[in-house]
Amino acid sequence: MKPQRDILPAGPTAASSASSERESTPQSATGTTSSAPRRRPQTKIACTSCRRRKSKCDGMRPVCSLCAGMGRTKCEYDAGPDVTRFAALKTKHEGLQRRLALFEELFRLLSMRSDAESLEIISRMRTATIETDLEDLVKFIKNADLLMQLSSTQSDQTPPASGAPGADTHLPSTSLNDISSLLELL
DNA sequence: TGGAGTACGTCAGAACTGGT
DNA sequence: ACCAGTTCTGACGTACTCCA
Numbered sequence A: 001m002k003p004q005r006d007i008l009p010a011g012p013t014a015a016s017s018a019s020s021e022r023e024s025t026p027q028s029a030t031g032t033t034s035s036a037p038r039r040r041p042q043t044k045i046a047c048t049s050c051r052r053r054k055s056k057c058d059g060m061r062p063v064c065s066l067c068a069g070m071g072r073t074k075c076e077y078d079a080g081p082d083v084t085r086f087a088a089l090k091t092k093h094e095g096l097q098r099r100l101a102l103f104e105e106l107f108r109l110l111s112m113r114s115d116a117e118s119l120e121i122i123s124r125m126r127t128a129t130i131e132t133d134l135e136d137l138v139k140f141i142k143n144a145d146l147l148m149q150l151s152s153t154q155s156d157q158t159p160p161a162s163g164a165p166g167a168d169t170h171l172p173s174t175s176l177n178d179i180s181s182l183l184e185l186l
Numbered sequence B: 001t002g003g004a005g006t007a008c009g010t011c012a013g014a015a016c017t018g019g020t
Numbered sequence C: 001a002c003c004a005g006t007t008c009t010g011a012c013g014t015a016c017t018c019c020a
Helices: A012-018 A048-053 A065-069 A085-111 A115-126 A130-156 A175-185
Strands: none
Touching: A048 A065, A085 A115, A085 A130, A115 A130
């Protein structure tokens, strides 16, 4: 059984009772004689290293004091200096949701294509950068769809040879050439 | 052995959430 | 809008590890 200490809020007073050498921040210097409850000064967001080590981070950029003391030249932060970690995570969450929706749309568009058309799309995907071009790629395929529909609407005005279903999930066999030529227009 | 660095249980306080 | 409860995150304090 370990002897228990009183738990005190961190700051100048608590520091003097626990660790006499802990420095106080300018913010915490106010109200030293007041009996009002002190607030522990906090940085908005701690660097990755300090967070992992659960150590105090002063939030300095590009490198915090603790990391600088260990000879590092740069700290990693999840957000800008004026953004809380929660806000940063929220923004990141929204971004990931947008990306998920795009991937789902891409999956849906691909699953509707013939093998040849899928290969054409995939070959274009290979030249794209997934981080930056995903949205453009989905737009690109959708625009090609739109042009295909316009094209088939025009050709449907001529009497069809047979009662082929007009479902847009089944493109005519020449559609690959059509797509290629239509893509040139985009 | 002691100092430096690390791991982590724990707490404080802010932000968020749901009820009224 | 307000309040109480919950969740999240920064950070304190201590035990532990490593190395000279």
